[in-house]
Amino acid sequence: MAAQAARPVVPVRTVDVTxxxxxxxxxxxxxxxxGLxxxxxxxxxxxEGEQMQDVPKNLKDxxxxxxxxxxxxPKxxxxxxxxEP
Amino acid sequence: MIRDGHAPGRGGPAAQAPPGEGRGAEPDYKALKAGGMVRQRQKDRFTVRLKCPGGRVPLERLARIAEVARRYGGQYVHLSFRQSIEIPYVALEDLDRVRRELAEAGQEIATCGARVRVPTACSGCEYNPNGLTDTQKMAADVAARFFGRGPFAHKFKMSFSGCPIDCARTSENDLGFQGAVEPRWDESACTACGLCAAACREGAIELAAGTNKPRYRRDKCLFCGDCIRACPVDAWQAQRTGWMVRVGGKHGRHPIVGARIAAMLPDANVSGLIEAVISWYEKNAAGKGRIRLGALLQDPAAWRRFLADIGPVLGEWAAPDPAPPRPCEIHF
Structure with a gap:
């Protein structure tokens, strides 16, 4: 289902903005x-919906x-x- | 209701000039209006409409506009519905000075009447993240080439929107250009993460059961490019970028929704199309009185003739068998 990274990726933290x-x-x-x-x-x-329509493209931008x-x-x-900054 | 916004006891040097010079000789209002000077309710006061293609005004010009308005105008400027700055309450005898002093800063006057008006445009792709096409560049180019052409049977308005949100209301203009991008999917790059389907507002991307790979539904696509912008691995890319073209739209007492006659028209073909449509309008509206292009195209024979004449100019970008512009009346 998900895109797999080459090796396990461990997030520094989890933020739920739902x-x-x-x-x-x-x-x-x-x-x-x-903070990262x-x-x-x-x-x-x-x-799903507005957040998924807006946030991923802004992350890429x-x-x-x-x-x-x-x-x-729905999550x-x-x-x-x-x-990089 | 403000009946006189003119600053009391103020005015340009000409405020002290002898009024009513050449009394009895009616000013040529039509010539004044063609030059963007609109007669006001108040006697011998004019609103000076400025040429601001795409609503963009460089700061040095804005400073001069403010200076001129303070000297010759009222207590404010007005932003017109089509992105012009207007200086109201200019006295008849000051019009020439106003024109001259604005011209020194490179600021021109707009036009009114039955002519090609200043094109409007959204902020465009330079800093608006949604922008797909360079509306500001097109508005400047089109203003330089076509502004003021006429007189025709009626006014002729154009607008440019950079994406399907269509802030410049391309369906309400005689010719409207709305930016669009056709996406292409590269299966080898796709990781089947599903972000594109979640990002699409139109349901134009479905995920296949099992593989989770996207399936593109062109019939639902608005060509906004959200899939391209969302894809983390650039599996969605721009195949073609261009303009959706709408014709025959207008607002006013009898609004008409413009008809889409082309898709993905490249920048390089825009001027040729404008030229062809203006010429067609000039020729086919002759002798029919004060009629806008969209009203003229309500006649089925005229619509067929228009499509036949303009079709070759649109070439491969022509929409197949488009419906005519659609009236949007208030009668019920």
Whole structure:
């Protein structure tokens, strides 16, 4: 189902933003990523619909990389590697 | 209701000039209007409409506009619905000075009447993340080539939107250009993560049971490029980028929703199409009075003739058998 990274990737932390609404979703994702060093991995939990329509493309725009996606019902768990600033 | 926004006791040097010079000789309002000077309710006061293609105004021009408005205008400027800055309450005798002082800063006056108007555009791809096409460049190019052409049977308006959100309302213009991108899927790069299907707002990507690989439903696609932007491994890429073209739209007392006549038209073909449509309008509206292109195209014979004449210009980008522009009346 999910894209597999070459070796197991261990997230530094998990942030579930499924209870947030725009623009707080973006703020929480940004704050969570700001707390990581480039190359470190965040597990991000997003809700299907608006969050999944908006957040992944913004992660890519900002130079981060989605390594794996696992869907659990309406929730998506994304492993996101922080990009270089 | 503000009846006089003119600053009391203020005005340009000409405010002290003898009024009513050449009394009895009616000013040529039509010539004034063609030059973007719109007569106001107040006697001998004009609104000066500025040419701001795509609504973009460099700061040095904005400073001059503010200066000129303070000297000759009222207490504010007005932002028109089509992105022009308008300076109201300019006195008839100051119009020439206003034009001259704005021109020194490179700021031109817009047009009114039965002519090609200043094209409007969204902020475009330069800094708007949704932007697929360079609407600002196109608006500037089109303004340079076509602005002020006429007079025709009626006005002729164009707009440019950079994505399907269509902020520039391309379906409400005589010719509207909306940016679009056709995606292409590279199976060898795909990791079957499913992000594209979750990112698509239109249900145009379905995931195959078992493999989780995307299946593209072109019939549902709006060509917004969200799949391309979301894909972490660039398995979705741009196949073609261009313009969805709509024709015959208008607002006003009898609104008409423009008809899509082409898809993915390249930048290089835009001017040729505009030229062809304007010429067609000029020729086919002659003798029919004050009629907009969209109203003219309501006649089924005219619509068929239009498609036959414009088809060769659209070439491979022509939409197959499009329906005519659709009236959107308020009668019920």
């Amino acid at each position: 209870g947030s609404r725009c623009p707080m979703t973006f703020v929480r994702v940004k704050v969570a990523l700001d 060093a480039p190359g470190e991995v965040l597990e991000l939990v997003l809700l 900002e130079g981060h990389r989605v390594l794996a996606v696992v869907r659990k019902g 998506y768990h994304l492993l996101v590697r922080k990009g």
